[in-house]
Amino acid sequence: MNLEESDKFAEKQAKNEQRKKFVLMSIIACGVLIALLIVMIIYIQYQDTLQLKVYIDGTQISFSDKMFKEDSGTNYINIKELSDLLGYTYTKGEYKKYNENSDSCYIKNNLEIVAMTAGKDTFTKYIDVVEGAPELTLEGPYGVEMSVSTQNGGSNTFVMEKPVKQINGELYLPFEYIVDVYNMTVDTNTKNRIRMYTLPMLFNSAKELAAKLEYGTISGVYENIRAIPYGLVVVGDNGIFGVIDLKGQEILSVKYETLEFLQNTEEFFMRAENTVGLLDKDGSTIIKPMDYDNISILDEIEELYLVEKERKYGVVNREGEVVIHVDYDRIGLKNIEDFKIANLRNNYLLFDKCIVAELDGELGLYDIKGKELLKTVYEGFGYLSEVSGEDSVLIVPKEIGINGLVINFDGRYAIYDVDREAIAVPAIYTKIYSVTKAGETTYYAEFNGEQQDLKDILKDLAQAEAEAAAKPTVVDIDEGEEGSSDETTDPTTDDSYVQGGESGTEEELPEEE
Numbered sequence: 001m002n003l004e005e006s007d008k009f010a011e012k013q014a015k016n017e018q019r020k021k022f023v024l025m026s027i028i029a030c031g032v033l034i035a036l037l038i039v040m041i042i043y044i045q046y047q048d049t050l051q052l053k054v055y056i057d058g059t060q061i062s063f064s065d066k067m068f069k070e071d072s073g074t075n076y077i078n079i080k081e082l083s084d085l086l087g088y089t090y091t092k093g094e095y096k097k098y099n100e101n102s103d104s105c106y107i108k109n110n111l112e113i114v115a116m117t118a119g120k121d122t123f124t125k126y127i128d129v130v131e132g133a134p135e136l137t138l139e140g141p142y143g144v145e146m147s148v149s150t151q152n153g154g155s156n157t158f159v160m161e162k163p164v165k166q167i168n169g170e171l172y173l174p175f176e177y178i179v180d181v182y183n184m185t186v187d188t189n190t191k192n193r194i195r196m197y198t199l200p201m202l203f204n205s206a207k208e209l210a211a212k213l214e215y216g217t218i219s220g221v222y223e224n225i226r227a228i229p230y231g232l233v234v235v236g237d238n239g240i241f242g243v244i245d246l247k248g249q250e251i252l253s254v255k256y257e258t259l260e261f262l263q264n265t266e267e268f269f270m271r272a273e274n275t276v277g278l279l280d281k282d283g284s285t286i287i288k289p290m291d292y293d294n295i296s297i298l299d300e301i302e303e304l305y306l307v308e309k310e311r312k313y314g315v316v317n318r319e320g321e322v323v324i325h326v327d328y329d330r331i332g333l334k335n336i337e338d339f340k341i342a343n344l345r346n347n348y349l350l351f352d353k354c355i356v357a358e359l360d361g362e363l364g365l366y367d368i369k370g371k372e373l374l375k376t377v378y379e380g381f382g383y384l385s386e387v388s389g390e391d392s393v394l395i396v397p398k399e400i401g402i403n404g405l406v407i408n409f410d411g412r413y414a415i416y417d418v419d420r421e422a423i424a425v426p427a428i429y430t431k432i433y434s435v436t437k438a439g440e441t442t443y444y445a446e447f448n449g450e451q452q453d454l455k456d457i458l459k460d461l462a463q464a465e466a467e468a469a470a471k472p473t474v475v476d477i478d479e480g481e482e483g484s485s486d487e488t489t490d491p492t493t494d495d496s497y498v499q500g501g502e503s504g505t506e507e508e509l510p511e512e513e
Contacts, residue, residue, distance in 0.1 A: 054194045057201050061085055069172055074162050076172035079116065083107045086182060086198065095126070096337065103166050107181075111148065111222055114181050116173070118166035123181065125263070126155045127222070148222045149260055156264040157346055159300055180263070185229045199225065206233045206246070213248050219259070227261035232281060234259050243268065243283075251283045264300055278305065287320040298331070298348045298355075302368050306331055306348070315355060315370075323355075323370040330358040339382055339394035340434075350395065351403060351418045356381065365405075365416070373421055379408040383432045390433040393443065400443050401458035406432050413445070425457065 052068070054061050063085070069076045083090045088107040093099045095106040095115035103118040113126040127148055162174040178186050178196070185202060187195040203218075206228050210218045219225070219234035219241060227234060231246050235254065242254035252259065258271035267286060268279045277289035287295065287305065294308040295316075303318040307326055314326035324331070332348035333356050349355060355366045357376060364376030382394035383406050396404035396415060402424055404415040414427035431446035432454070443454035 050192065052192045052194070054196070056085065056196045057198055058195075066168075066170060068175075069165075069167050071165060071167065071172075075175040076165055076167070077175050077178065079105060079107065079164075079171045079173050082173075082178070082182070086184075088182075095124075102169060103171070105171055116164045116171065116181075118164050118171055121160045121163040122157050123160070123164070123177075124155055124157050147220060155346075156262070156297065157300060158264045179229050183226050183229055199229065202228045209233065209246065209248060210235045210244075213244070215244075215254075221260065223263065224259065224261045226263050230266060230281065232261070234261065251281070252279060262297055265297060269295055286318055287316065290320065292326075299346065299368075301352075302349070304349075304355075304368060315366075323368070324357060324366050328357045328359050328376075329361075332356055333381060333394075334358075335382075335384075336394075338384055339392050341395055350405060354405070354418055363407075373418075374407070374416060377409075379410070381408070382406050383408070383413050385431070385433045387433075390431075390435060391441075393432055393434050396432075396443060396454065401455055401462075425461065 054063055054067075064078075064081060067078050067081050069078070080090045086109075088109050090105060090107050092105055093101050094104040094117065095113060097104075104116065106113050106115040108114075108128065110128075112128050114123060115126070116123040158177075158180050160174060160177055164174075165172045173181060175186075178184065183199040185197045187193075187197070203225055207218050210233060213235075215235040216237040217235065219236060221234070224234040227243075232251065233244050233246065234241055235244055236242070237254055239257070240254055241256050241259045242250060243252040243259065244250055252268065252270075256270045256272050258269070260269040261267075262269060266281045268281070270277050270279055270289070272289065274291070275289035276292050276295050277285065278287040278295055280286050290307075292307045292309050294306075296306050298304040298306040298315055304323060305316050305318070307314050307316050309326045311329075312326050313328050313331045314322065315324040315331060317323055332346070333350075334347075336347040349368075350365075353368050354373065355368065357364050357366060359376045362376050363374075363378045363381055364372065365374035366372055383392060385392045393406050396402055396406065402415060402417055403419045404417055404424065407414050407416050407423075407427070409427040412427040413429045413432045414423050415425035415432065416422070417424035425445070429445040429447050430449075432443070433446075434441050434443045436442075444451050445454050445457055446452070
């Protein structure tokens with residue numbers, strides 16, 4: 001090799017080394033860029049997971065900064081905003097009260113109405129059908145012919161652990177009760193992801209499951225469709241029904257003529273071979289099948305049930321024990337909407353502890369254990385005013401001086417003290433009503449055309465009772481019996497009779513136990 005060839009070889013070697021270095025540097029640069037890109041992707045994905053996203057039936061939706069609130073460790077969701085997103089109509093004010101109260105609202109879809117009020121730990125659902133119609137066929141978004149049962153008058157009360165809240169003028173529902181209010185499921189298993197699935201989508205999935213398991217049909221009763229968000233599907237074959245879960249496991253065997261899901265207690269009303277009963281969602285028996293025509297919920301908290309047999313009504317408890325015998329024409333008040341009432345969960349239960357019973361047009365009262373408080377002899381409960389500016393009164397609130405129920409005996413009005421279980425105000429009054437002025441409500445009773453403030457009447461009665469109790473007793477030596485020094489019984493302290501009419505004659509009321 002000569003000198004010239006040696007120089008060319010060295011130059012070629014140098015170029016090869018430069019190429020190798022360039023390739024190596026390019027590989028390193030690409031590796032760095034790829035690493036940076038991966039880091040950026042991971043960072044973007046991480047930042048994305050920090051952002052709350054909401055999906056309805058798989059579609060991401062936009063929401064405002066008012067949608068979610070946290071208060072005292074409880075998560076809340078804006079009722080109006082969620083209702084708008086789901087296609088519900090939101091109306092401000094109390095349902096059927098025709099007011100514009102900002103602390104109350106009701107929402108409506110094509111099948112039901114839900115009424116809620118700030119500060120209350122209950123809400124009420126109403127099936128949106130004509131009351132009294134036994135069944136109504138509707139076209140719904142479910143691809144089947146639907147029917148709606150009107151059991152319980154078409155309404156159910158739900159009890160929550162936390163109340164609805166009003167925050168900055170907006171009403172908020174505790175997040176966990178979305179399922180109950182909107183009949184949907186909510187998946188929050190992924191951080192900062194809320195996935196909601198509406199009832200139509202859930203129903204279609206349940207239909208596919210039932211078909212796969214070769215059940216003949218899936219119940220089109222709307223109340224039963226509402227069981228699906230709780231993981232339960234009412235299926236049937238040849239006119240008999242049962243229940244499966246979403247894994248296809250049988251909960252209630254297919255043998256019942258009727259199954260109806262009671263959403264507020266998550267129970268099933270059943271009918272088979274002319275008997276009815278109540279079954280829990282896990283398949284256990286709550287009330288054994290008995291010879292009743294119907295069973296429905298009277299009160300969820302007290303676990304009481306209204307039973308019917310041959311158009312007579314009574315009450316049983318969760319163990320199936322009789323609280324009120326099936327002897328009455330009606331349980332509950334039929335004209336509850338005529339009165340302004342606070343803290344009344346339903347028209348069956350007054351003061352959360354008194355059950356109204358009606359027989360032959362006359363009313364009586366029982367407690368929730370079945371004790372008779374007032375015999376079934378009263379013309380009515382409550383005073384109905386026909387005078388403009390005077391409001392009808394059924395319940396006298398505690399702040400007036402008595403936890404009282406207005407009762408009508410022989411055309412005169414008295415007040416029954418539910419705490420003392422005694423008639424505290426005698427039946428001598430022609431009216432007991434209230435008047436509201438400038439937001440302040442005053443209660444009055446009228447006797448001989450004279451208006452008297454009910455607070456003053458109660459104070460006078462309490463004073464007379466105290467004075468009577470303070471009087472010394474004397475012993476009748478001849479008879480050997482102890483008695484009062486005053487031979488006349490005080491009608492304000494004895495509930496066995498009342499003073500009646502202008503003449504001051506005494507009218508006997510039925511003895512109260």
